[in-house]
Amino acid sequence: MMYSCNWHGALNERQTDMKQFIVFVRKEFRHIFRDRKSLLIIIMMPIVQIILFGFALTNEIKNSNIAVLDNAKDEASQALIQRLDASRYFKVTQYLPTQADIERAFKSGTIRLAIVFPQGFRESLMHTNHTQVQLIADASDPNTATTVTNYASSILSDYQQEVNGNSSLPYTIKPQMRMLYNPQLKGAYNFVPGVMAMILILICAMMTSVAIVREREINTMEVLLVSPLKPLLFILSKAIPYIFLSLVNVSTILLVSVTLLEVPIQGSLLLLMGVSLLFIITSVSLGLMISNLTKTQQEAQMFSLMALMLPTLLLGGFMFPIESMPVPLQVISNIVPSKWYYHIVKDVMIKGLGFSAVWKESLVLVGMSLFLLGISFKKFKTRLA
Amino acid sequence: MEAIAVHKLVKTYGAKKETVKALNEISFSTQQGEMFGVIGPDGAGKTSLFRILTTMLLPDGGTATVDGFDVVKDMQQIRNRVGYMPGKFSLYQDLTVEENLEFFASIFNTSIAENYDLVKDIYVQIELFKNRRAGKLSGGMKQKLALCCALIHKPSVLFLDEPTTGVDVVSRKEFWEMLKGLKKQGISILVSTPYMDEAAMCDRVALMQSGRIMTIDTPQHVIEQFGKRLWAVRSGEMYRLLLDLKAYENTLSCHSFGEYHHLVLRNDTGSEAAVLHYLASKGHRQVEIKTASPNIEDCFMQLMNDNA
Numbered sequence: 197m198m199y200s201c202n203w204h205g206a207l208n209e210r211q212t213d214m215k216q217f218i219v220f221v222r223k224e225f226r227h228i229f230r231d232r233k234s235l236l237i238i239i240m241m242p243i244v245q246i247i248l249f250g251f252a253l254t255n256e257i258k259n260s261n262i263a264v265l266d267n268a269k270d271e272a273s274q275a276l277i278q279r280l281d282a283s284r285y286f287k288v289t290q291y292l293p294t295q296a297d298i299e300r301a302f303k304s305g306t307i308r309l310a311i312v313f314p315q316g317f318r319e320s321l322m323h324t325n326h327t328q329v330q331l332i333a334d335a336s337d338p339n340t341a342t343t344v345t346n347y348a349s350s351i352l353s354d355y356q357q358e359v360n361g362n363s364s365l366p367y368t369i370k371p372q373m374r375m376l377y378n379p380q381l382k383g384a385y386n387f388v389p390g391v392m393a394m395i396l397i398l399i400c401a402m403m404t405s406v407a408i409v410r411e412r413e414i415n416t417m418e419v420l421l422v423s424p425l426k427p428l429l430f431i432l433s434k435a436i437p438y439i440f441l442s443l444v445n446v447s448t449i450l451l452v453s454v455t456l457l458e459v460p461i462q463g464s465l466l467l468l469m470g471v472s473l474l475f476i477i478t479s480v481s482l483g484l485m486i487s488n489l490t491k492t493q494q495e496a497q498m499f500s501l502m503a504l505m506l507p508t509l510l511l512g513g514f515m516f517p518i519e520s521m522p523v524p525l526q527v528i529s530n531i532v533p534s535k536w537y538y539h540i541v542k543d544v545m546i547k548g549l550g551f552s553a554v555w556k557e558s559l560v561l562v563g564m565s566l567f568l569l570g571i572s573f574k575k576f577k578t579r580l581a
Numbered sequence: 582m583e584a585i586a587v588h589k590l591v592k593t594y595g596a597k598k599e600t601v602k603a604l605n606e607i608s609f610s611t612q613q614g615e616m617f618g619v620i621g622p623d624g625a626g627k628t629s630l631f632r633i634l635t636t637m638l639l640p641d642g643g644t645a646t647v648d649g650f651d652v653v654k655d656m657q658q659i660r661n662r663v664g665y666m667p668g669k670f671s672l673y674q675d676l677t678v679e680e681n682l683e684f685f686a687s688i689f690n691t692s693i694a695e696n697y698d699l700v701k702d703i704y705v706q707i708e709l710f711k712n713r714r715a716g717k718l719s720g721g722m723k724q725k726l727a728l729c730c731a732l733i734h735k736p737s738v739l740f741l742d743e744p745t746t747g748v749d750v751v752s753r754k755e756f757w758e759m760l761k762g763l764k765k766q767g768i769s770i771l772v773s774t775p776y777m778d779e780a781a782m783c784d785r786v787a788l789m790q791s792g793r794i795m796t797i798d799t800p801q802h803v804i805e806q807f808g809k810r811l812w813a814v815r816s817g818e819m820y821r822l823l824l825d826l827k828a829y830e831n832t833l834s835c836h837s838f839g840e841y842h843h844l845v846l847r848n849d850t851g852s853e854a855a856v857l858h859y860l861a862s863k864g865h866r867q868v869e870i871k872t873a874s875p876n877i878e879d880c881f882m883q884l885m886n887d888n889a
Contacts, residue, residue: 212690215687215690216687216688216690219683219684219687219688220684220687220688223673223676223680223684226675226676226680227673227675227676230675231675414671414672414673414674415667415668415669415670415671416670416671416672416673418632418635418637418665418667418670419665419666419667419670419685419730419731420688421637421660422635422636422637422659422660422663422665423660423661423685423688423689424657424660424661424688424689424690425688578656579636579637579638579639580632580637580638
């Protein structure tokens with residue numbers, strides 16, 4: 197008899213908990229859907245960011261304007277100029293008459309590279325087997341300068357091989373390069389995982405913390421605390437809508453990057469979604485922590501931006517390679533969740549690796565989530581002070 | 582059994598150097614079904630008292646029980662059974678009237694239908710606007726909705742912290758009528774207010790000032806204990822009149838009250854003529870003096886002066 201009573205009691209309690217939970221989650225969704233502006237930002241932010249990074253803020257160099265000073269004006273130089281122009285990296289915009297014009301063109305900022313063919317270019321190439329081409333780049337931006345000269349020299353060496361044909365030179369070492377996983381060296385392969393990490397941590401952590409702090413600000417928290425509602429249910433109800441929205445965001449990011457940026461998903465989509473969910477949970481736990489530490493919505497927002505966005509950008513590994521940082525920063529980067537997620541997404545999405553390759557990183561995220569959730573539940577204030 | 586029993590309750594704020602005693606060993610108890618008012622100006626300690634009784638704050642000394650449950654040990658039992666409307670409670674502005682009420686009903690494991698009788702009298706007044714967002718309601722209607730939300734689960738004790746602050750006079754009156762109706766349903770109510778005139782609506786009141794309770798009694802008894810004759814005085818120059826009356830040697834206390842100044846004298850024999858004579862010597866014209874019946878505010882001022 198006793199047992200059956202208890203059993204009924206437990207069942208009843210579970211049912212009422214469930215009902216409270218559903219009602220609470222519905223209320224949270226109403227808050228989100230009625231705040232049209234914020235909703236629009238949440239939905240559009242990932243798309244805008246992906247497009248921005250994909251087309252505007254890319255570190256690939258496309259369609260660089262170049263100038264040619266052709267002192268040879270022979271078959272070979274013309275062929276080369278045509279080739280440069282035809283490649284997607286360069287556009288020949290100026291034909292310069294004299295050496296002095298090169299400097300002028302650079303100073304006017306209209307070109308990134310100038311190519312100078314010497315007199316009798318083809319003749320020396322054919323008869324002395326040896327000739328020179330001058331590449332002049334604007335090294336005020338060293339990375340761009342290196343990249344464009346590399347592009348140009350690879351076009352030159354391609355041409356050279358064609359001219360040589362089968363009559364191969366003795367003793368040549370020809371490096372054969374293969375760019376694994378990203379043969380076209382697209383920047384998108386690098387930033388899609390990065391943007392995913394940034395968007396998820398921002399939306400989950402910031403929105404969750406703001407949603408909880410708002411209840412405190414408008415004094416509804418006092419009424420909720422003085423009710424049978426369990427703190428665990430309260431926290432879960434706050435987190436669920438943002439977990440859901442973040443999954444939507446992951447999907448849109450993937451959709452945009454596959455269709456618009458042509459970054460394929462090499463690995464398992466299921467695994468990718470799974471680890472994303474794990475990272476979302478880590479971010480929500482961070483949000484809960486922040487809500488415990490802050491008193492107003494503004495404070496929560498500022499804190500989220502400073503404590504999450506900056507470390508994600510600087511130490512997440514997708515803007516600046518962690519390997520080239522000083523050791524202390526490398527150590528600190530380990531506590532940035534985005535770093536681990538970024539690793540996982542690159543491995544799964546770009547390299548097509550399976551779970552066996554990313555279980556360590558996943559375990560780190562699980563550990564972080566458990567730690568943060570533990571602290572948050574322990575510190576959750578069931579009273580006012 | 583007492584609905585609320587408070588014994589030597591202490592609450593202090595601040596660090597060691599500058600501690601403020603918000604509650605200084607206050608004790609009182611209320612009966613079941615009683616409407617008990619806590620009357621006092623801002624900073625008297627009303628909100629601290631409410632927060633301790635609703636388990637939102639821990640006391641620094643003394644004990645308190647609500648419905649027989651200890652406010653420190655039995656936090657969850659108290660939270661399961663009381664209704665609480667905090668001061669500056671603002672509902673969810675982006676949810677409609679009905680959604681707000683529905684939400685709070687569900688959180689307390691009930692539904693609007695189940696306890697509709699309880700809130701009917703109040704809810705019918707706002708039901709017309711049930712699809713309007715709470716943020717677009719007038720102040721009075723917001724308070725009515727908030728009261729509905731605090732009531733919807735049929736609490737055994739209802740805590741209302743300054744429910745009428747910032748509400749217009751007509752709505753305040755309506756609000757108190759509603760509380761009277763609730764009392765009839767057997768709900769014990771603890772209500773605080775800074776408006777002295779509202780004290781008369783309670784069964785018993787505690788007059789609070791600077792963390793202490795000055796007196797606890799029925800509103801009538803509080804007024805009867807006034808024990809002195811009260812004069813209402815006015816003239817053409819009200820501010821100078823107040824200063825002059827305060828300077829008068831026979832004045833015990835004087836404060837402004839509406840159109841008149843309320844005056845209590847030390848020695849009340851043959852006073853009317855003496856006061857008139859004194860005021861005439863000070864050059865006051867159009868002086869009017871009459872006896873007045875004291876109200877709670879007069880008693881409050883008197884108690885404050887006695888304690889000072």
